[in-house]
Amino acid sequence: MALVLDTVLALLLVALAWRLLQVADLFQAGVLFIVFGLLVAVVWLRLAAPDVALAEAALGAGVTGALFLNTLAGTGEHPREAGPDGAGGGWPAWLVATLALVLTAALVALVAAQTGAPGLPSPAPAAGGKLTNPVTAVLLDFRSYDTLLETAVLWIALLGVAALGGAPVAPPEPPSPVLVGLVRVAVPVMILVAGWLLWQGATDTGGAFQSAAVLAAAGILLRLAGLPVPPVDGARLRPRLAAAGTAVFLGVGVAVMAAGGNLLAYPEAAKGALVLTIETAVAVAIAVILVALFDAVGPGRRPSR
């Protein structure tokens, strides 16, 4: 029974992906993408990866969906332009189908040949210590340097977008009491959920990125209702908050060096507190960046070419 479910999900994913790449109307592709994101999140859950599932659901189905729809509203061009060789890029259908089948067969053979269950490398749980969530242990401890650089990448992405179109400014929105009613309940709940995910991320499903996604969604919701979003509206506050993720991460990393260790080698006793501090800063920074990116595209905001 479980196998049937997984097969149905897998086939649905393939069908959705194929259709979304093929369909001519970009809006339809956008909606297909949202649905695709939801199903991928379910699949992650089936693969016992709840942290990734949470991130996929929040980012793929929620924030990216809103970003796409906003961008489509701003560009006003909906039909997908065919490339010079036609929709398939010049490759005949039979060739693509054969390649896909061969690659899938190779993948299946590789997976079937694998003995033992793949998992995280054994040093990770030992290095985690207080961090019993293995994903957080790897992201924020075992491979913390990678995550530090990732936060810098997101910040640089915002700088790039700002360089193209100037500072993001929210367009005025017509008032909607119905929407404000939703916002009154949903936004506080989202902020609480974000805080909860951040707190329990050390030991249970959650973490900085999931928390950031929910916070960003709250910010986007406020923006859509035409309400102010202070952390993003402040012209000086926004870049500082966006940089704060990387800054705090680096700051903590260097501070532990001053206490006699290596870069980002947290002392065991303070690990929980330090990781929480870093995660809070990173979550806020990423949320601000995502909302600012949402502001940067959309109706009335055409980036200068």
Add this chain to the structure above:
Amino acid sequence: MTIEILAWLSLLAGTGFFAAGTVGLLRFPDTLTRLHALTKADNAGLGLVALGLALRSGSWTTAAFLLLVWLLVLLASGTLSALMAAAVED
């Protein structure tokens, strides 16, 4: 034992409402009527499924959580239905 039966009845009924909502989305003649079909799945469908799961779980915390999820979905889908209906009318 009866709780288990009630729970399963609730789960089955909930899934039935989901089916009704999906079929309605396909078969109803026009956008606004399809919006009605949607709300059947959101309200009754999810509500009964949540009730069934709550009965099976035997935990007040779980039941409270399921109630919260259902209420949020109700609020969100109600608002969205109103917003979408207004958008269709234009």
Add this chain to the structure above:
Amino acid sequence: MTGLTALALVLAGLTAVGLVRLERGPTAVDRMMVAQLLGTTGVALVLVLGAAGGFAMALVVALLAAVSGVAFVRRYMAATDAEGTDDD
């Protein structure tokens, strides 16, 4: 729990069925409604599967699906104005 897995299968099947409306349209609102329905079906699916971390996920899906729906109405529909029909 085979029974719950069977329910999950039914819900996944309903997802596939709902996609037909996504194909047919004809208006943008019709297509977005499919996303909303599948969001709610997804919440039910996740809850029924009962995997670890499922509750957090159900909550997040419920909230975030609403956000993309609101973005649709407030940005996309507002920009495309009276024109809601599109032909593929």
